[in-house]
Amino acid sequence: xxxxxxxxxxxxxxxxxxxxxxxxxxxxxxxxxxxxxxxxxxxxxxxxxxxxxxxxxxxxxxxxxxxxxxxxxxxxxxxxxxxxxxxxxxxxxxxxxxxxxxxxxxxxxxxxxxxxxxxxxxxxxxxxxxxxxxxxxxxxxxxxxxxxxxxxxxxxxxxxxxxxxxxxxxxxxxxxxxxxxxxxxxxxxxxxxxxxxxxxxxxxxxxxxxxxxxxxxxxxxxxxxxxxxxxxxxxxxxxxxxxxxxxxxxxxxxxxxxxxxxxxxxxxxxxxxxxxxxxxxxxxxxxxxxxxxxxxxxxxxxxxxxxxxxxxxxxxxxxxxxxxxxxxxxxxxxxxxxxxxxxxxxxxxxxxxxxxxxxxxxxxxxxxxxxxxxxxxxxxxxxxxxxxxxxxxxxxxxxxxxxxxxxxxxxxxxxxxxxxxxxxxxxxxxxxxxxxxxxxxxxxxxxxxxxxxxxxxxxxxxxxxxxxxxxxxxxxxxxxxxxxxxxxxxxxxxxxxxxxxxxxxxxxxxxxxxxxxxxxxxxxxxxxxxxxxxxxxxxxxxxxxxxxxxxxxxxxxxxxxxxxxxxxxxxxxxxxxxxxxxxxxxxxxxxxxxxxxxxxxxxxxxxxxxxxxxxxxxxxxxxxxxxxxxxxxxxxxxxxxxxxxx
Numbered sequence: 001x002x003x004x005x006x007x008x009x010x011x012x013x014x015x016x017x018x019x020x021x022x023x024x025x026x027x028x029x030x031x032x033x034x035x036x037x038x039x040x041x042x043x044x045x046x047x048x049x050x051x052x053x054x055x056x057x058x059x060x061x062x063x064x065x066x067x068x069x070x071x072x073x074x075x076x077x078x079x080x081x082x083x084x085x086x087x088x089x090x091x092x093x094x095x096x097x098x099x100x101x102x103x104x105x106x107x108x109x110x111x112x113x114x115x116x117x118x119x120x121x122x123x124x125x126x127x128x129x130x131x132x133x134x135x136x137x138x139x140x141x142x143x144x145x146x147x148x149x150x151x152x153x154x155x156x157x158x159x160x161x162x163x164x165x166x167x168x169x170x171x172x173x174x175x176x177x178x179x180x181x182x183x184x185x186x187x188x189x190x191x192x193x194x195x196x197x198x199x200x201x202x203x204x205x206x207x208x209x210x211x212x213x214x215x216x217x218x219x220x221x222x223x224x225x226x227x228x229x230x231x232x233x234x235x236x237x238x239x240x241x242x243x244x245x246x247x248x249x250x251x252x253x254x255x256x257x258x259x260x261x262x263x264x265x266x267x268x269x270x271x272x273x274x275x276x277x278x279x280x281x282x283x284x285x286x287x288x289x290x291x292x293x294x295x296x297x298x299x300x301x302x303x304x305x306x307x308x309x310x311x312x313x314x315x316x317x318x319x320x321x322x323x324x325x326x327x328x329x330x331x332x333x334x335x336x337x338x339x340x341x342x343x344x345x346x347x348x349x350x351x352x353x354x355x356x357x358x359x360x361x362x363x364x365x366x367x368x369x370x371x372x373x374x375x376x377x378x379x380x381x382x383x384x385x386x387x388x389x390x391x392x393x394x395x396x397x398x399x400x401x402x403x404x405x406x407x408x409x410x411x412x413x414x415x416x417x418x419x420x421x422x423x424x425x426x427x428x429x430x431x432x433x434x435x436x437x438x439x440x441x442x443x444x445x446x447x448x449x450x451x452x453x454x455x456x457x458x459x460x461x462x463x464x465x466x467x468x469x470x471x472x473x474x475x476x477x478x479x480x481x482x483x484x485x486x487x488x489x490x491x492x493x494x495x496x497x498x499x500x501x502x503x504x505x506x507x508x509x510x511x512x513x514x515x516x517x518x519x520x521x522x523x524x525x526x527x528x529x530x531x532x533x534x535x536x537x538x539x540x541x542x543x544x545x546x547x548x549x550x551x552x553x554x555x556x557x558x559x560x561x562x563x564x565x566x567x568x569x570x571x572x573x574x575x576x577x578x579x580x581x582x583x584x585x586x587x588x589x590x591x592x593x594x595x596x597x598x599x600x601x602x603x604x605x606x607x608x609x610x611x612x613x614x615x616x617x618x619x620x621x622x623x624x625x626x627x628x629x630x631x632x633x634x635x636x637x638x639x640x641x642x643x644x645x646x
Contacts, residue, residue, distance in 0.1 A: 026070070029133060033069055036128035037062045040121040057116030061109060065125060068104045072097050094134055102126030157183040158247070159218050163237065164225035165189050165204050172225050173200050185217045207240070214244055224250040242546050284590060287516040288317050291376040291418045298323040298374040298416075300359050300407060301381030303331025306422055308338070309511040310378050315339055317515075321351040323372055327358050327381070359403035362410060369414035377411050378514070379404060380422040382438065389434035393625060394617050400437035402614060405444045412448060412462045420518035421445050421466040423526075428468075429635030436629045436636050442466050442526065443632065444610075447603030449524030465521030467514045468596075469529035470502060479537060483544045491553075491562035493541045496569050501534040509592075517593050526596040528585060538564070601632065 041049045041058055051058045076097035108114070109122025162169045165187040176182050187204040189195070195206035205213055213219055222241050226234065241248050291297070297314050301307040302324035308331075314322055322339070326332035336354040343350050353372065357364045359381045382400050383389050389396035404421060411419045423442055426435030445464040452461065479502075486493045510529060517527035545552050545562045553560030585594040601609070609632055616624035629636055 028136060029070070029073065030066065032132045032136065033065050033129060034062055036125050036132055037065055037121070039128055040125035041118070043124055044118045044120050057114065060114045061117045061121055061125070064108055064114075065105055065129075068108075069098075069101045069129070072101050091134060091137070094137065095130065098126060098130040098133070101129070158221040159183045159185055160221040160223055161186055161188050161205070161210075161213065161217075161219055162202075162223045162225050163188040163207070163241075165194065165199050166225070168227055169225035170200055172223065173202065182221070182223075185219065186213075188222070207237075210241070210244055214246070219246060221247045221249060224248065242543075245546075245551065247548065283512045284516055287519040287590070288313070288512065290519040292317040292319050292515065294318065294320050295375040296321045296323070296372055298325060298369075298372070298377045300325045300377070300379050301422075302326045302354075303328055303335045304380055305507060306511065306514075307378075307380035308335045309507045310380060310514065311335060311339055312342065313508070313511045313515060314378075315342055315348065315350050316346070318348060319350055321353060321372070323368070323374060324352065324354045325357055325359070325368070325381070326354070327356070329356060332356060359407045360398060362406050365407060365410040366414070369410050369416065373414070374411075374416055376418045376420075376518070377407070377416050378420050378422065378518070379407055381407075382422070382441075384424065384434060384438075386426070386432050386434050389437070390432050393433040393622065394620055396433055397437050397440075397613065397625065398617055400434070401440045401444065401610070402617075404441035405610065408445055408448055408462075408464065412452075416462050418463050418518055418521065419445070419465075420514065420521070421464075422514060423466045423468040425468060425470040429637070430633060431637055433629070433638075436633045436638075439633045439636075440613075440629075442468075443600050443606060446524050446526070446598075446600035447606050450600070451603045453523065463521050463523050465518055465523070465525040465527060467517045467527045467529065469505060469510055469513075479540070480544070483541055487545055487548050487550065487562055492565040493545065493562055494565050494567050495537060495541055496567055498538050498566060500537040500569075502537060504535050505529060513590070513592055516590055517588075520588055520590075520593070524600075526598055527588075528594045528596055530592040530594065599634070606632070 037058060038049070038051065041061075049058060076093050078094060078097060105126055106122040109117055109125075110119045111122075113119055160182045162172055162184065169187055173184060176184055184202060186202045187199060188207045188210065189204050190207050192206045192208070194204045195209070197204045210219075210222075224234070224237065226237070229237075238248055292314055297319045299307050299310050299314070299322070302311050303326040307326070311322060311324060324332060324336055324339075326335070332354050336352060339352055342348075343352070355368060357368070359365070359379070381403060383392075383396045389400075408419055408421075421441060424435065424438050426432065427439035427442060428435075430436045430439060445466055448462075449464040452464075483493050513529050517525075517529075521527075541564050542552055545564075550561035551557055553563040585596055588595055609628055613625065613628040615621075616628065626638065629638075
């Protein structure tokens with residue numbers, strides 16, 4: 001970094017030994033004494049006098065001023081004061097010291113008198129001396145004190161290199177200069193030809209020199225100012241920076257950056273989504289609009305992780321009205337307020353209708369659907385936390401299965417054109433009640449879709465579909481926010497099993513794919529989202545720790561910062577998740593969306609099982625509930641008999 005010369009001088013003065021600083025202050029005062037004597041002669045005579053002029057004895061007035069003042073100043077403690085912290089007490093001490101000096105000097109010059117020295121010099125010079133020495137102390141306090149505080153502050157600021165010397169990097173430097181929140185030390189660039197160049201006053205370093213720069217410049221953070229590069233390249237850069245044990249921060253994507261000028265608030269901790277290693281597919285605009293634009297759209301579970309993101313994406317496609325159906329008052333308030341701000345910010349004309357209610361309340365749903373006549377419904381309401389549903393199977397089944405049945409039946413009755421269920425990979429060969437309940441919800445929609453095809457009725461033509469995918473990053477049930485919280489608290493990071501793997505996708509990408517999949521549905525479709533390669537949760541935990549600038553404490557590194565503790569698999573938890581029951585996916589027009597062809601139970605047969613299941617739930621007959629799950633859900637293998645907290 002290029003530092004102004006005045007700053008170098010200030011840092012040099014601050015680094016001097018205290019005794020040397022006192023000597024400099026004393027010599028400065030000597031010079032000021034001589035200057036004030038000379039000025040006193042000028043003010044008395046109205047002309048500048050040569051000190052060597054024998055007619056006017058300037059030196060006769062200087063020596064007594066020196067001999068009187070310095071001992072008084074030393075005794076008064078003026079040279080024991082830390083000048084950068086000079087304040088009112090120092091000025092009071094200075095006034096007292098100069099007052100004593102003025103009495104002695106004035107008595108000598110004005111009362112007794114010296115040859116060639118005007119008597120009024122004895123009155124003028126002490127006044128000038130007070131002003132000059134007082135001013136010098138205030139100047140030192142202002143100059144050195146501010147510089148010292150700035151130095152202390154800078155010592156505690158992150159010392160950063162900006163990876164990327166393009167327009168984004170230049171904008172970022174401008175924002176950081178104004179904020180004084182980080183100590184910028186230069187740029188990093190992949191092109192070795194740029195090494196040594198200077199941009200906006202900061203040197204550009206070749207990225208391959210980073211290991212040497214860390215010790216030379218004491219780097220703590222690297223800011224990625226590369227919004228347009230692919231995720232794969234970003235992943236490579238992150239992996240390289242990680243090996244140097246540095247914290248990594250990033251900026252939004254190029255799409256987000258286009259909204260306006262870069263601000264400090266845009267800088268954020270590296271999201272784990274940056275490590276997925278694949279780029280999202282550009283959405284099909286026609287599919288996004290098909291079931292939304294200028295239509296009435298309803299989202300159940302609108303305040304949840306997926307439901308709220310669906311609402312954000314839907315609003316951007318300009319529906320006529322968006323109905324937010326949510327059981328949690330707080331979640332409904334939160335998503336409604338956020339969407340209001342989004343609509344206002346984008347100047348959209350979208351009407352929001354927040355509705356508190358349960359998907360199990362048939363009369364409420366019928367009244368709502370009849371009054372608002374939604375064209376499209378996305379059913380995201382579900383209890384999805386595996387251990388909680390495992391401990392509360394009755395409530396889980398009533399909400400996930402019968403809530404879906406009720407909502408879908410009312411939608412069919414009221415002529416909703418498109419109804420899409422948000423499903424999960426845990427519905428495939430489940431080992432837990434949550435997964436089994438979601439597969440039953442899928443069977444409900446498959447049965448309703450088949451019933452329409454075999455027994456079509458006028459005015460009742462709802463296209464039912466379901467979209468099945470794995471974990472979404474930073475959702476309420478994801479391990480990512482839990483791991484981040486545990487790292488922030490100093491660990492340990494808890495992991496149920498060293499071999500657990502999961503599929504991951506970003507919430508916005510998942511929501512966009514859900515909307516596009518539902519637009520391609522013809523009835524009874526089971527869509528699968530391409531989640532990429534599965535991620536080992538142990539690797540995920542390690543990456544989150546390392547991206548925080550910390551190290552993992554294990555056998556190979558016993559002095560590491562954060563320990564990873566294995567707690568054992570939770571009830572109903574699987575080591576591996578799957579997306580397909582039958583191995584026969586069909587590609588769609590979006591390469592991230594596949595369609596599965598899976599067996600289902602005809603509604604006429606399935607209805608009797610649902611009736612029995614509902615009776616078992618009302619009676620809290622857990623053995624009866626499990627028998628229906630075993631008979632109806634293909635591949636359901638519970639790891640134990642289900643129990644209920646109640």
